[in-house]
Amino acid sequence: MRLIKLGVISFVVIFLVIFLLSLLIPSTVRVSRATNIDAPVDSVMAQIRDIRNWKGWNEMLNNPEYRDVSYTETAFHSDQVQIKIQSAKADSVLTDWHQLSGRDIHSGFACFNMNGVTVLQWYFDFKLRWYPWEKIGSIIFDKQLGPPMEKSLGNLKTMVEKQP
Template sequence: MRLVKMFLFVLLGLFAVITIIGLFIPSSVKISRGIIVSADSSKVYKELSDVKNWNKWLPWITADSGAIVQLSPVTNEPGSYFRWKGMKINSAGTITLQSINQNEILLLHELKDMNKAEGGFRIRSTGANNNVTEVLWYMEYKLKWYPWERFFGIFTDRIIGSAFDKGLEQFKTYIEQADVNSNASASITMEN
């Protein structure tokens, strides 16, 4: 009986120490990734503000070709959402447009096994002729007081940040390729 009491005392002490250490870990994680895109900022804004275009570059969809996607009836105004459930990889979530303006699109991220998180896209023209655009994808993930969640928060930036990096690279490729194709077809039309 004494051994059981000692074991419970040690277990309780360990839990208390881990909880106290967890309280010193920040209660939110800010994740942000950016990329420079060779495209007009109005085109970038148009693509990001309409959820029907997201299946071409959203990392959780491009990594799982069998993912089931559901879009809101209206896709380009506040309240519009992009929902998916992965079939090959274990991912699911909903991203909802909260507000939209030319420089920033606010989002609500609801990713599987994670708390809701606010974030969005910031769009800034950096080129002399508005032909280069900086895109920043960010999210603030709030953690609960549970020690295991606080410790998980240490790795959240690495996990979600890598998905943001992949998504932005795919977005850059998609938007720049679409820009090249539209310029090529415009020059063919002008030659005829």
């Protein structure tokens, strides 16, 4: 009986410690990457405003596991993820990514000219619930999304800089 009581108390104490540590992790996490492109802002934004162009540069959409893939000017649909452009301006595009597993992720592109070079920033914003495992798991978001974002931005840079 003592051993069971010790086990229950230990479990509760460990859970409370993990829960309190998870409160130190912010409830909003942003994963962001940027690149410099030697092309006008309007050339870069033309590629981003139309989701049909994304299949030529966006590594996240070129997943062979996606089935029933369809592209429109403002949306991408597959059996695992749906992307919709919420707003498109001359220098920014805001999108919503809905994973069929239930997570909604806000994303955006911001583009501006700095000393004759176009700077493009791409970011994902995650809203986390209070669950300790969700907050602790968010630590790896940058490692998961960073490399494909960097490769995609590199592809976009190469594509836009080659245009006449």
